[in-house]
Amino acid sequence: MNPQTKTFEGAINRLNSLQSNAKVLEVLRKRGKIPNDQSMVEMRHWLRCIGYQPSDLNRLNVIHVAGTKGKGSTCAFTSSILQQIQKSGERSIPKCIGMYTSPHLRSVCERIQLNGKPISQELFTKYFFDVWERLENAVGSDSEKPMYFRFLTLMAWHVFISENVDAAIIEVGIGGEYDSTNLIEKPYATAVTSLGLDHTSLLGNTIAEIAWQKAGIYKESAIALTCEQAPEAMNVLKNRAAERNTSLKVVIPPAELTPDMIGLSGVHQLGNTSLAVSLVQEFYEKAGCPFDRDPYQDPAILDGLKYVKWPGRCQIEEINNIKWCFDGAHTKESLEATGLWLASKKNLYEDADARILLFNQQSRDDPIALLRSFLKGLESSGTGISFTHVIFSTNVTWKDAGYNPELLSINTITDNKPVLHVQEDLCKWWKESKGTTSEATVAPTIQEAIETVMSIKQKSRNTFVCVTGSLHLTGGVFVVLDQAVF
Numbered sequence: 001m002n003p004q005t006k007t008f009e010g011a012i013n014r015l016n017s018l019q020s021n022a023k024v025l026e027v028l029r030k031r032g033k034i035p036n037d038q039s040m041v042e043m044r045h046w047l048r049c050i051g052y053q054p055s056d057l058n059r060l061n062v063i064h065v066a067g068t069k070g071k072g073s074t075c076a077f078t079s080s081i082l083q084q085i086q087k088s089g090e091r092s093i094p095k096c097i098g099m100y101t102s103p104h105l106r107s108v109c110e111r112i113q114l115n116g117k118p119i120s121q122e123l124f125t126k127y128f129f130d131v132w133e134r135l136e137n138a139v140g141s142d143s144e145k146p147m148y149f150r151f152l153t154l155m156a157w158h159v160f161i162s163e164n165v166d167a168a169i170i171e172v173g174i175g176g177e178y179d180s181t182n183l184i185e186k187p188y189a190t191a192v193t194s195l196g197l198d199h200t201s202l203l204g205n206t207i208a209e210i211a212w213q214k215a216g217i218y219k220e221s222a223i224a225l226t227c228e229q230a231p232e233a234m235n236v237l238k239n240r241a242a243e244r245n246t247s248l249k250v251v252i253p254p255a256e257l258t259p260d261m262i263g264l265s266g267v268h269q270l271g272n273t274s275l276a277v278s279l280v281q282e283f284y285e286k287a288g289c290p291f292d293r294d295p296y297q298d299p300a301i302l303d304g305l306k307y308v309k310w311p312g313r314c315q316i317e318e319i320n321n322i323k324w325c326f327d328g329a330h331t332k333e334s335l336e337a338t339g340l341w342l343a344s345k346k347n348l349y350e351d352a353d354a355r356i357l358l359f360n361q362q363s364r365d366d367p368i369a370l371l372r373s374f375l376k377g378l379e380s381s382g383t384g385i386s387f388t389h390v391i392f393s394t395n396v397t398w399k400d401a402g403y404n405p406e407l408l409s410i411n412t413i414t415d416n417k418p419v420l421h422v423q424e425d426l427c428k429w430w431k432e433s434k435g436t437t438s439e440a441t442v443a444p445t446i447q448e449a450i451e452t453v454m455s456i457k458q459k460s461r462n463t464f465v466c467v468t469g470s471l472h473l474t475g476g477v478f479v480v481l482d483q484a485v486f
């Protein structure tokens with residue numbers, strides 16, 4: 001390929017073309033074709049095409065994280081702790097920390113990080129075309145390529161191996177057993193975070209079935225870590241760990257760990273934090289230099305917890321003279337956790353005469369149930385917050401230009417139109433159940449939703465906005481407000 005045409009935009013266009021495959025797969029899944037061993041056979045084939053064997057991944061010293069909620073946060077805590085240990089100079093490893101997470105907020109580069117920073121557009125472009133061309137050389141330019149998430153996973157392996165990463169923190173995409181990240185044979189540490197019901201059409205309708213899938217990342221080489229779970233999930237995790245010749249270790253946040261010690265807001269982060277600390281401990285066990293003191297007394301670990309960066313999760317900002325809170329929760333449990341957290345942050349909105357909820361959900365089966373979970377969390381303290389305005393927006397970025405190229409999501413578009421009827425249903429439900437206490441409207445794009453926010457602000461003394469329901473909405477709002485993420 002002509003080097004002139006290898007631009008970042010070119011890489012993003014090609015990457016987005018892999019989403020149409022994802023759409024085909026979605027249709028197959030709806031017909032009951034769920035992921036199976038064949039997915040792993042295909043992934044092994046692609047890995048070989050780009051020049052690696054699964055055994056090559058072992059040298060990355062992988063920390064593998066699955067779960068329904070808290071995967072990304074746990075990875076971010078783990079990376080942050082390792083960065084502080086690296087900075088302290090006390091240990092010979094890690095020299096280079098890789099982190100692969102999903103989804104992204106503003107830029108796809110956020111998904112592949114080195115030493116706590118998203119890779120640059122230049123590096124992304126270079127490694128993107130390496131992988132793209134290796135695949136074309138192996139199978140021909142017209143043949144089918146791996147889908148979006150699989151491609152990015154292959155690319156992450158290629159980046160990490162090329163950059164000599166010696167601690168690779170890997171977040172599972174969906175499930176675990178048949179996830180594209182699961183080619184790793186000998187991880188240093190594995191953890192399953194909080195379990196709940198999500199992606200049920202792919203993973204199963206019960207917590208036990210979901211636990212079975214997630215525990216697929218457990219391997220003989222590593223202790224099987226998890227946090228507190230429902231008993232039916234815990235039993236499955238225990239059996240799966242035994243199946244893999246390892247043992248399950250349940251990590252419970254110690255009493256000495258308190259919310260003021262950690263850089264991410266919300267009590268639900270305590271479980272993620274303590275899992276991350278245990279992952280780091282296991283990592284150093286394997287590296288042959290175990291911790292000999294209480295990790296919660298270790299200055300580098302404590303700094304790691306404090307200085308963690310994981311935007312879009314219970315994040316509070318003041319932008320354009322408006323108080324904002326951003327959270328990408330999109331499952332029942334996490335929306336309830338967000339509601340509970342917001343209820344405890346009265347100082348954010350008690351003086352505000354305009355209290356706006358900006359909500360988007362369009363890819364889950366029952367968006368109204370998700371909205372209700374948020375309200376349940378919010379109202380469980382008794383007082384809650386009464387919104388003066390509620391805006392139900394799609395996650396399309398711009399009025400005229402449609403999706404920002406890096407935020408394109410073909411799965412939520414039908415016949416080239418965003419699914420506005422979901423927002424209309426949500427709005428109708430709100431009006432019926434909440435009456436006239438608040439003004440509820442639908443915005444066809446995030447840009448228009450923000451325009452509505454700004455016009456409400458013009459007429460108000462103090463404005464507070466809560467953005468939640470989807471990480472795609474949160475990312476899109478950051479783009480429209482031009483708010484930096486990392």
Ligand SMILES: Nc1ncnc2c1ncn2[C@@H]1O[C@H](COP(=O)(O)OP(=O)(O)OP(=O)(O)O)[C@@H](O)[C@H]1O
Nearest residue numbers: 068069070071072073102194268313328329334337
């Ligand atoms: N243990 C938890 N319990 C409930 N909610 C949580 C928990 N951990 C994180 N959350 C909330 O879930 C949302 C997503 O967080 P995070 O990115 O850590 O999870 P994830 O498992 O990577 O999710 P995703 O499905 O988006 O990949 C955030 O809104 C966060 O506040």
Ligand SMILES: [Mg+2]
Nearest residue numbers: 068069173198
């Ligand atoms: Mg998820």
Ligand SMILES: [Mg+2]
Nearest residue numbers: 071072102103
């Ligand atoms: Mg995630």
